Amino acid sequence: MEENTRAGAPITPAPLCRAPAQGAGISGSTAADTTLGRAPAQGAGNKAGGETGSEAEKIIEIRDLEKVYRNGAIEVAALRGVSLDIHKGEFVAIMGTSGSGKSTFMNILGCLDRPTGGIYCLEGLDINEYDDNELSLIRNQKVGFVFQSFNLIPRTSALKNVELPMVYGKVPAAKRHARAHALLDKVGLGDRYGHMPNELSGGQRQRVAIARALTNHPPILLADEPTGNLDSKSSIEIMELFAELNNDGNTVILVTHEPDIAEWAHRVITFRDGLIISDRTNPPKAPM
Amino acid sequence: MLFLENVKLALLAIKSNKMRSFLTMLGIIIGTSSVIAITTIGDGASSAVSAEFDSFGKNNANIYPNTYGMDYSDSSDRFTSSDIAALNERFGSEIEYVSPYYSAATDVKIGRMSGQFNLSSVSGNYIHVSGGSLAYGRDFSQSDIDNRREFVIIPEEAAKKFFGRGDVAGESISMSFAGQIREMTIIGVYRQKDSIFSRLMSGTSYAAYVPYTLWNDAPSEILDLYVGSSQSISASLDKITSYLALIHKRPADHYIGSSVEAQQTRMTQIMGVLSVAIGAIAAISLLVGGIGIMNIMLVSVTERTREIGIRKSLGAKTGDILVQFLIEAMLVSALGGLIGATLGIGVATVGMGLANVSVNVDPFVVLLSVGFSAMVGMFFGLYPARKAAKLDPIEALRYE
Structure with missing residues (x-):
C-alpha cells in the first residue's frame, strides 16, 4: 500500500471499523422480523441532507480507497484514494460519467469487489478481512441491491424472488412467506405475488427488486441506475418509493448519471477520474 | 441453503426445459434400461436353466x-x-x-x-x-x-x-x-x-x-x-x-x-462372463450419458450466468451455487435412471412373459442403477457446477 499523504486523503488517526454496540457483526439475522424498513435511530435528526451530526451513527467509513486493475503489464487505477463517511438515514446520490470510477466504487460498496488499497468499513466491519463466502453473507445481511436491469430470477414468481435473500439467509419458510407478502404489499404489488417477471411491467419489476432488497433489513440500499430502463412516469414512481423508504429511516445510496434523478437525494457526490470532485448537500425534493 | 430448496429449483429447471432435459436423460435411460432388462432376463434364464439341470439330477x-x-x-x-x-x-x-x-x-x-x-x-x-x-x-x-x-x-x-x-x-x-x-x-x-x-x-x-x-x-x-x-x-x-x-x-x-454339474458350472461361467460384458457395455453407455449431462450442464451454466450473478449478489455462497447445479445434474441423471429402470423391467417382463418364464426383479439392482446414475450425474456435473460456483459476481451480473 502507498503512503497515505496524497491530497484530499489526510492521515486519519480516528479509529475505524470499531464495531458499534448494536447492529454489527454478520452473524445475527434480523430478517425474521416482519416489520418494514429500519426504524430511524435518532428520529428525524438526520433528515437534512449532508448533515452528519455526531448523533447520527456512521454506517460507512471509507479511507483512501484505491482500486487498481491489472491487465498484464498495464495498470489502470479506477479509484485513486477516496475517503467518505455515510451516516444512518442518509439519501446519497453518486454521480459521474462512465469511466469516472463510480461503478467500481459501487461494486466495492456492495461488497462484490475488494479494494486494492485503503479501508472500507460497513457497519464496523472491515471488508478486507473477510473471504469470499463471508462477503456473501455480508451482502446477504447488510446490502440491498437494486439494479438497472431489475435482475429478477426468470420463471420465478415475484414472491419467490423476494424470498430469495431470506433463503440464503436461512430464514424458515413460514417467516419468509409472511415477510415477502408484507414487502410486496408495501411496494404496492399486493395483488401480484404469483406473477412471473415477464408478466410485470418495468416499473413493477423494479418494485419487486426493491422489495427483495429490503428483505433482510440491510443497513444500506444500493441502487445502481434504478431508473435507467424505465419511462419517466415509472421513474418518478420508483424515486418516490426510494424517498419514502428513506423517510422511513433507510439509508439509500443511488448511483446515477442523470442529474434530475440525483436531485431526489439529499447529498450528491460526484466522481471524476477515480476521485471525488464534489460532495454537496442538496435541498430535499418534496415528494409529489 | 436447504437441500429441499435446491431440489425444488432443480425440478423447476428440468420442467422449464422439458425437451432438453429428456434428451439429456436419454443416454442414461438407454443405459440403465438395457442393463436392467438384460440382467433381469439373464437371471430369469439362468435360474430356469439351473432348475432344468436340477431336474436331470446333478449327480x-x-x-x-x-x-x-x-x-x-x-x-x-x-x-x-x-x-x-x-x-x-x-x-x-x-x-x-x-x-x-x-x-x-x-x-x-x-x-x-x-x-x-x-x-x-x-x-x-x-x-x-x-x-x-x-x-x-x-x-x-x-x-x-x-x-x-x-x-x-x-x-x-x-x-x-x-x-x-x-x-x-x-x-x-x-x-x-x-x-x-x-x-x-x-x-x-x-x-x-x-x-x-x-x-x-x-x-x-x-x-x-x-x-x-x-x-x-x-x-x-x-x-x-x-x-x-x-x-x-x-x-x-x-x-x-x-x-x-x-x-x-x-x-x-x-x-x-x-x-451335469460340470455342465452347469460351465453354463454359470458363461453367464458370468456375459454379465461382465454387459456391464462393460452399460458402463460405456452411462459414460456417454454422463458426457451428455456435462455438456448440457455447461450450456445451462452459460445461459444462467446472469442468474448466478444475481444469486451471488443476494448472498449465495460458492457452495450454494455448487450444490444447486450438482443437485440439478444428479436429479436429471437419477430421474433418467429411474425411467430407465422402469422401462427395463417392463421390457424384461414382456420378454419373459413370452418365454413363459417368471420374472424376478431384484430391487437391489434397481436401487443400484438409480444410485449409480445419480453418481454419474454427480461426477459429470461437478465440473460445470464448479465453473458456475467460481463465477465472479460482477462479471456474471454484467453478462448479457
Missing part, C-alpha cells in the same frame, strides 16, 4: 470315449454289459445307476391314434434316480433286464392319448427298434417332473424306456451313470473313467466323464 453323468482327432471310434472302445458288471462290482456302493445308452425313435399306431416314441435304454431304477415317479405299474426288475423282457415304461400323457386312461399297465403296444418289430408290454406309467423341456416336448413325441438288454449287447458309445448323492461326482468320475481305461487297455485319460 448324473455321461461317459464316452475320447474320439477327438479320430475318424471313427473303435468298437472295442465302446461299452457292453461286461463293463456294467465290472463297474457294479468295483463301485457298487458309489454308483446308484449305470447303463449303456441307446436310443431309437419309433412310430406307434393304436386304433386311430398315432404318434412317435423316443425310446431310451435303461437298467433298473432309472425312473427313481432321474427324479420321476411311477404313476401306475412298476419299474424294471433286475430279472426283467437280465431276461431281456420286452417291457416298456411310457409317460402318463401317452397313456391318456392312446388309451384314454392313465392305468394302462399290462396293455401291449407295437414298437420297432433295434432291428425288429416287437410287441411290447407296458409294465409302468411314469409321471415326469414339470419342466420347460417337458412342456416344449409335449405333443411332439413321448419319452419311453426299455431294458438296455433288448439291444443284444451291441457296443454303446455312451454310458449313462448316476452316482450316490453323497458322492463327489467329479472324484467318482475320475476313478470310474480311469478304471474303464484300465479294462479297455487304453491310456488313463481315454474316457471322458461329463457331469
